[in-house]
């Protein structure tokens with residue numbers, strides 16, 4: 001469905017993207033992960049045909065994104081990182097305006113999406129919160145049943161309940177065979193929706209994994225509080241597990257699959273509490289790159 005091949009664009013000042021390549025198959029949900037400024041939006045703008053690459057190309061259903069951009073854009077539902085609204089319109093008027101341009105009668109689906117996302121579309125856009133504007137953008141990307149939906153950080157500004165509704169919407173469309181590419185900072189969002197994901201850093205794809213592989217990269221941080229400070233000290237010295245931090249009666253360790261070992265080691269001590277938190281995406285990147293660099 002989508003082929004990104006050797007995409008390179010260098011901006012003045014040395015930023016940009018270099019040799020970005022990946023493919024997204026029909027019906028697949030593909031995640032695009034990376035820290036701020038990694039090059040996600042730049043890649044997406046090339047896919048949309050808004051920018052001419054220095055090198056490489058993008059094709060969608062065999063059509064070149066740059067030279068055939070108007071045909072390509074008809075196939076896509078697109079949510080940009082920052083939506084450009086038209087002055088003076090309310091949500092409904094803006095969506096009707098877009099629907100006319102899309103040339104598809106999407107009124108039924110539009111109303112359903114507005115109901116699911118629970119917002120008042122008759123609110124003037126200039127009075128809308130960031131989250132409400134984001135909802136208008138999501139409706140615009142989904143309403144005309146495009147074959148490919150491209151979303152640039154779709155849940156930024158949405159509360160946790162709406163993030164959940166968004167995940168459900170993606171899964172429903174996926175079940176119908178819609179293809180997705182979405183950039184995100186949220187591991188949970190990517191984990192719940194995507195089949196595969198690429199990790200981009202400093203303009204280069206540094207990893208391309210299926211979700212199972214990505215999940216196994218996610219370490220858990222386990223905070224153990226011991227009954228006695230001495231026990232905490234001894235545990236830290238003798239457990240052989242990777243200690244992240246230690247102080248008084250508290251020891252934090254990073255666990256990546258070695259749960260049995262953790263439980264065995266803890267069994268010798270009086271434990272007051274154990275808390276487990278998942279590493280955030282940024283930490284996964286850091287850990288992943290550290291490993292890579294050490295391996296080189």
Ligand SMILES: Nc1ncnc2c1ncn2[C@@H]1O[C@H](COP(=O)(O)OP(=O)(O)OP(=O)(O)O)[C@@H](O)[C@H]1O
Pocket residue numbers: 011012015016034035036037038039040041042043081
């Ligand atoms: N038109 C441009 N001219 C010059 N530099 C640019 C331009 N567009 C993007 N950049 C730079 O290229 C780099 C990649 O930006 P991009 O917006 O693609 O990152 P991103 O991964 O989407 O980040 P974020 O998560 O913050 O949205 C950044 O350093 C950015 O400042």
